[in-house]
Amino acid sequence: MLSLLRTxxxxxxxxxxxxxxxxxxxxxxTDMDSDCDDAAALAxxxxxxxxxxxxxxxxxxxxxxxxSAPCTDAINTYFRRPDLPIGVNKEQGxxxxxxxxxxxxxxxxxxxxxxNSEAPDATTxxxxxxxxxxxxxxxxxxxxxxxxxxxxxxxxxxxxSPLNGVDLxxxxxxxxxxMGSRNPADLDPNRWGNFKxxxxxxxxxxxxxxxxxxxTGGGKFAETLSTGKRLIELPKTSPVRRVYELYFDGAIxxxxxxxxxxxxxxxxxxxxxWKLVTQGYNHIFDDGxxxxxxxxxxxxxxxxxxxxxxxxARDVAAQMEELMLHLPxxxx
Numbered sequence: 001m002l003s004l005l006r007t008x009x010x011x012x013x014x015x016x017x018x019x020x021x022x023x024x025x026x027x028x029x030t031d032m033d034s035d036c037d038d039a040a041a042l043a044x045x046x047x048x049x050x051x052x053x054x055x056x057x058x059x060x061x062x063x064x065x066x067x068s069a070p071c072t073d074a075i076n077t078y079f080r081r082p083d084l085p086i087g088v089n090k091e092q093g094x095x096x097x098x099x100x101x102x103x104x105x106x107x108x109x110x111x112x113x114x115x116n117s118e119a120p121d122a123t124t125x126x127x128x129x130x131x132x133x134x135x136x137x138x139x140x141x142x143x144x145x146x147x148x149x150x151x152x153x154x155x156x157x158x159x160x161s162p163l164n165g166v167d168l169x170x171x172x173x174x175x176x177x178x179m180g181s182r183n184p185a186d187l188d189p190n191r192w193g194n195f196k197x198x199x200x201x202x203x204x205x206x207x208x209x210x211x212x213x214x215x216t217g218g219g220k221f222a223e224t225l226s227t228g229k230r231l232i233e234l235p236k237t238s239p240v241r242r243v244y245e246l247y248f249d250g251a252i253x254x255x256x257x258x259x260x261x262x263x264x265x266x267x268x269x270x271x272x273x274w275k276l277v278t279q280g281y282n283h284i285f286d287d288g289x290x291x292x293x294x295x296x297x298x299x300x301x302x303x304x305x306x307x308x309x310x311x312x313a314r315d316v317a318a319q320m321e322e323l324m325l326h327l328p329x330x331x332x
Contacts, residue, residue, distance in 0.1 A: 062122075074108075142178050185291035186217075
């Protein structure tokens with residue numbers, strides 16, 4: 001009981017201090033197709049924005065699934081941000097997946113973006129957003145493929161900015177939180193993972209990134225922090241509740257919280273309650289498999305796949321799920 005009270009007090013102090021800080025300027029980059037945690041993570045981000053902890057600059061789509069962008073637009077619209085910029089990966093050759101929920105969400109909930117093809121190119125939008133922000137001020141959180149990051153870095157100087165993609169990211173981005181595969185390693189070539197969907201972009205994007213990248217992931221750690229069961233408490237007008245219903249064929253169940261962990265860290269930081277590993281580097285194989293190697297040390301690579309001593313998974317999961325239950329602010 002004493003331990004639980006101490007943990008709760010630490011959380012309270014952390015949230016109080018965050019409330020006084022400037023909101024984190026954040027770009028959310030998602031596939032919004034194969035799994036339901038993308039929708040929950042976006043809901044969390046809107047909750048954090050309503051609390052004044054985050055400023056959402058844009059929502060990028062790495063998937064080529066035609067309904068991913070409209071689904072994202074529907075969630076943004078539900079949370080009273082219908083005009084958030086949405087950019088879509090329009091480069092050729094990247095595989096795409098289907099979705100158990102994206103089309104239905106787009107058809108059932110209000111929004112105005114009809115298809116991925118109507119949205120602007122993600123690389124162009126990234127460049128416009130970054131160029132307009134103060135130096136060293138933007139946090140990017142990717143919870144899908146790394147495709148958009150790669151193409152941003154490969155972009156050339158243009159009318160938007162005289163800087164190429166690498167220099168623009170170096171000047172404007174403070175932090176990249178990358179939800180990718182399982183940490184500290186994923187060596188199974190047959191197991192699904194974000195890094196494997198567009199392995200070439202994973203390799204090139206991470207290798208070319210000019211700043212700090214904090215890797216988070218799924219696997220057993222994300223399963224210990226499972227969330228979603230309480231979404232039954234949301235009204236039926238909630239697209240987030242509906243995503244989970246569709247994903248679980250009518251039921252609402254718990255699911256690992258891989259994407260939610262990444263958003264939580266991107267906004268509230270990588271300190272309490274997380275255990276941060278900084279020694280080493282993330283070695284990416286050509287097929288998207290990866291493993292953390294202690295040598296040589298790369299000061300621009302770090303990862304989180306555990307809680308700090310004294311913190312309980314159920315308490316941290318409850319904090320995230322409470323954000324997932326957030327309702328839109330009343331219309332003004």
